[in-house]
Amino acid sequence: MTLKLGVIGTGAIGQEHIRRCSKVLQGAKVVAVSDINLDGAQGVVSRLGLEAEVYANGHDVINAADVDAVIITSWGPTHEEFTLAAIAAGKPVFCEKPLAMSAEGCRRIVEAEVAYGRRLVQVGFMRPYDAGYRALKSVITQGEIGEPLMLHCAHRNPAVPESYTTDMAITDTLIHELDVLRWLTDDDYKSVQVVFPRSTKNSHAKLRDPQIVLFETHKGVRIDVEIFVNCAYGYDIQCEVVGETGIARLPEPASVQMRKEAKLATTILTDWKDRFIDAYDVELQAFINDIAIGQLQGPSAWDGFAAAVAGDACLKAQESGQIEPVEMPPRPAFYNR
Ligand code: NAD
Ligand code: NAI
Ligand code: ISE
Incomplete structure (x- = not known):
């Protein structure tokens, strides 16, 4: 049918x-x-x-x-x-x-x-459906690097329009990490802080870019996510998991390697449509x-809610500059997997 x-x-x-x-x-x-x-x-x-x-x-x-x-x-x-x-x-x-x-x-x-x-x-x-993230999760759940201790992540876009403002780094962009990282680590966020490095000249008055979001999870894992939406060079998603016995990285999208004009090069994608097609x-x-x-x-919908609870705490942390708690109610039995 x-x-x-x-x-x-x-x-x-x-x-x-x-x-x-x-x-x-x-x-x-x-x-x-x-x-x-x-x-x-x-x-x-x-x-x-x-x-x-x-x-x-x-x-x-x-x-x-x-x-x-x-x-x-x-x-x-x-x-x-x-x-x-x-x-x-x-x-x-x-x-x-x-x-x-x-x-x-x-x-x-x-x-x-x-x-x-x-x-x-x-x-x-869609990231939990991405073959690279699935492979990374499998390495973690098989215990191949021991327990995860730290995650270093980045979400970079080449450029965004003038309508994109500081808060949207959380609600539009980081929201993907807010979902995929709790799925990847089977954990939930406990607290969050947002710090602002020097802004790029490619940004505008209503957008502080880049930003670094720092999480602690309930299991004590520390996560840093760089959001840089005017990075100029490409659409680049990075995720590195540091475990007790090794380090696992999200695979790069497949790209032909070229040796040419005294350079070794692979292409970096520029459009989100292609990266997760x-x-x-x-x-x-x-x-x-x-x-x-x-x-x-x-x-x-519970995953959407969980990402939004963390997102609201990130927005508060952007304003306060402080470490803000992420207060997530227990999951109703209806959503138990
Ligand atoms: P877009 O601005 O290109 O498209 C949005 C469309 O919605 C526009 O055509 C607009 O006219 C229409 N629209 C707005 N209000 C409407 C309404 N009340 N009824 C009907 N149509 C309405 O935006 P986009 O890039 O296509 O993003 C759309 C949504 O998809 C956003 O929520 C965005 O966050 C999400 N998105 C997700 C991903 C992903 O990777 N999962 C990628 C891109 C966009
Ligand atoms: P867009 O701006 O290109 O498209 C939004 C569309 O919604 C526009 O065509 C607009 O006219 C229409 N629209 C707005 N209000 C409407 C209404 N009341 N009724 C009907 N149509 C209405 O935006 P884009 O990039 O397509 O994003 C749309 C959504 O998809 C956003 O929520 C965005 O966050 C999400 N998105 C998700 C991505 C992902 O990777 N999952 C990637 C890009 C976007
Ligand atoms: C877009 O809305 C998306 O959802 C993409 O997946 C994301 O990476 C991009 O930064 C957003 O603009």
């Missing part, structure tokens, strides 16, 4: 997800789309040659009789409203990160899903397959 999808938001990642659900993945097709930029939505449908209805309002996509499941790729501030509406309609929903703009917003989604009684929400945290395919195929068997298993 083909799963009929409705997609809300046809911007950068919306177009990518529509393309992969229509042309790459198995078992689904896109039958409805919407965007506040109606012409943009219509353009995507025409370019991809889809037979999909274009709606002016995301709620009409959710409530369309032929839509079985919803993908939310509109901008962050709309995610909570559309996810809650999908739960109210009893339809599975894949929501891009962040699940909501605050932990409170995520909590409302958790409560609605628990009240519904069955998992309906998967959050677009396979992981996006795998996460959405999992969403489609899991709906077919009636049991979502990917990153949950």
